[in-house]
Amino acid sequence: MKKTFMGKDFMLGSETAVRIYEQYARSLPIIDYHCHINPGEIAENLRYRNIAGVWLGGDHYKWRAMRINGVPEKYITGDADDYEKFEAWAATMPKLAGSPLYSWSHLELQRFFQVTEPLSPATCKKIWEHCNSVLKDLPVREMIRRSNVEVIITTDDPADDLRAHALLAKGGCSAKVLPGFRPDKLLAIESPDFPKYIAKLCAACGQEIRSFPVLKSVLSSRIAYFAEHGCRASDHGLSTIPYTPCSEEEADRILKLALAGKTPQPAECDAYRTALMLYLAEEYTKRDWVMEIHYGVLRNINAEAFRSLGPDTGFDAAGDAPAGTKLAALLNAMEEKKALPKTILFSIKESDNELLNTIAGSFQRPGTAGRVQQGAAWWFNDTKAGMANQLRAYSELSVLGTFTGMLTDSRSFLSYARHEYFRRIFCNFIADLVENGEYPDDEASLALLVKGVCYDNAKSFFNV
Incomplete structure (x- = not known):
């Protein structure tokens, strides 16, 4: 029987799926723990x-x-x-x-x-x-209210003054709007703009950065500043996963090379990034922050388009660089230092689903469910099939009930509908298990599972 276009049973393949969605998922608040919307537009209540x-x-x-x-x-x-x-x-x-x-x-x-x-x-x-x-x-605050958004975590540079967040903390928005710490420009030591960015960071903190120890000190103060403004999470966009161990003296030498306007060799860049990620992980662990890692994107692959339009304009692709060995080594180095924070891993490659779940499962600790876990299907994979495949891998290789669920990763205030899209796919996934006799049609079990993945787990994991 043909369905109504985008009707009540959209993405829901059975009466069981409709019931699960309507009873347990539809009216849940949204924890949007990673997005790219402008907090200043919320503060001014843009229309x-x-x-x-x-x-x-x-x-x-x-x-x-x-x-x-x-x-x-x-x-x-x-x-x-x-x-x-x-x-x-x-x-x-x-x-x-x-x-x-x-x-x-x-x-x-x-x-x-x-x-x-x-x-x-x-x-x-x-x-x-x-x-x-x-x-x-x-206006945008009404869009947020109508979407039943409870928490928004934005993406903010270490040099940001967080003025908009300070204004929002005084009230006026129905959702709690918190900053997210994103030090990508500090990690991009190979960029010609790296010295210019360091100068910007110096201006923000009022301290000159000429060495790796000073850089760490500045970062510690900026992380503390973000924490004062309610930050609970960090995010890192990496083309490839770094892991080349080096001494602090070597990291200092590489940093000074870049500050002098010279481009370090690829192995040196990897070593610097490794040292910086290990230090950042220590700082996040001290504050019980979540560390998110998004990796694998080939960015700005059309040079002419990049020259004319700049970054983040639609000219990126899914990369194919191997990540497993270095990712496992990086997380292990953090764990060896007792400095592996709660971590969510996102790969641009759908074929990494099994890799991420099996690596994540090797770094758990009593007291925190899903301490290291795969994140929701991301970017080119946040499709109907991509989400279903991520759920399959997570359920078969991890513990599905620990999953922190969906995020928008978006620049649009209308994109909260993506949470509904995910919730429908998730409820249909669970309903298929029920219909096939693989999971009980038990109200308490279904409520715990669906509410956990769609709301409760993210709220607890991010301490919001």
Whole structure:
């Protein structure tokens, strides 16, 4: 029997799945423990002028799809007016069958704007006008409130002043908005901009950085500053996992080489990153922070596009560099120093599901469920199949009931609908086990499992 488009049973393959979702998952609050939204826009309670601004601005997922569809750059990141850009997206949508972008976009239209018809060139004008009318009374804090978001953890540079977070801590937003510590620019010692970034960090902390010991001291003070503003988590975007042990003297030599404007050799960069990650892990452990590691992306692979548009514009790819040996060694080195924090591991490669779960299972400790664990299917993998495959690997090789669940990893305030997308897939996964007699249809067990993965585990893991 044909289902209604994006209806009550969307992504739910049985009555059991519908029941599990409706009873245990649908109304749970959201802990969005990693995202890229701008906290300043929450502090000012930004009100978007139109749907293109909130939907297409900064969304490199959509930009990438539009380019694949042959849309000229003028209508993606260029100087076309907002309605022309929205038209280009509407023309792309009917071709996105099977894409999570198609599902996410229509979930967002339904949940925020009560639009139930598909977006297409035929409905473009009508939906544009309706959404813009709704947006007049839908500033970003109201989007957060309607989405039942309880906690938001943003992505913030060590040099940030966290002014927006300080303002939000005084109230005004229904969700708790906390900073997340992201030291990627400190790890990118091979970048030509590294000395310039160090100068920025010096200005933020009022201390000159000329050596590795001083860098560690500055980082300790910045981490303490973030902790004062409620930080509970760090995140690290790594192209490859580093592990080349070196002495502090060697790390100091490599740092000074980079500060002099010279590019260290690849092995030296790896050694510096290893030393810095080991130090950071100690600091995170002291404060019971969660350490997130996202790795494996080939970034900015189109040089011409990077020169004209910059980073984070849709020209990244899934890398294929091996990670297992170095990841295991890095975590072991942290563990040897009694400085392995609670850790969530994200790989851009779906084929790493088994690798991450088996490595994570080797670094557990009494008292913390899922102390080291694989994170949710990420980026190119946060699809229907990608999420289901991640759940399969996690359930077969780890303990599914310890999983911290979904995050948006997004720059859009409408993307909280992705939590619903995940919850539906998760409930369908569990329902299939129930239907096949592999898990009991027991209310207490189902409630514990579903509420844990969709809400309780993240709340506990991040101490929020």
